[in-house]
Amino acid sequence: MTPDQKKIVAAEAALDYIKPNTTIGVGTGSTVNHFIDLLAENFKGQIKAAVSSSVASSERMRHYGIPIIDLNEAGRLSIYVDGADESNHQLQLIKGGGGALTREKIIAAASDKFVCIADASKLVNVLGDFPLPVEVIPMAQNLVARQLKVLGCEIKLRAGFVTDNGNIILDLLGLQIEDALTLEHRINQITGVVCVGLFAQRPADVLILGEADGARKVFA
């Protein structure tokens, strides 16, 4: 089974969490794209609305006739479905490989249940093999980079990439993240940082892993 087929297995299992005629939060990425396709197929005309974490996901859902509304209009959400680049066993995540980390973090914070869907390779013992994304206000690029240097990581500007919020991404390579909550707070304190793609303060509630023999649920 390919990694992409495993993503489909995870996305399919997340449908169990969807209740008709509710407003749901929907994230971004290739796993979520499968989820959107399956949602449209299995809940045709039954999704009241979605709050989306990216322009790309909004467009995909609109194509299927799923209404997109603003989070301010939606209020608190009962469920948020999104992917991840890495998860540890506490369901703390690295997200933002697709650059949508800030909106993803906002929707996760506004949701009662965060269902994370991924192929099985995303579960790791220690976060950090995947570069940690940091969304930064463009004029603060060098200011922020100088302060991130003390973490002892390599810092790479995501070349040619602009977030949906008009900002840049600095990817941090070579971290071994043992205390994700402390690092999340530390990076968020740097002036010019919009958001770091560490989801430790608000981890996932359940991680659905697509494996060759089906979906496996992991709880913290």
Ligand code: 5RP
């Ligand atoms: C986007 C994300 C995605 O959830 C993450 O990159 C996983 O993507 P994929 O499902 O394509 O592996 O955080 O900002």
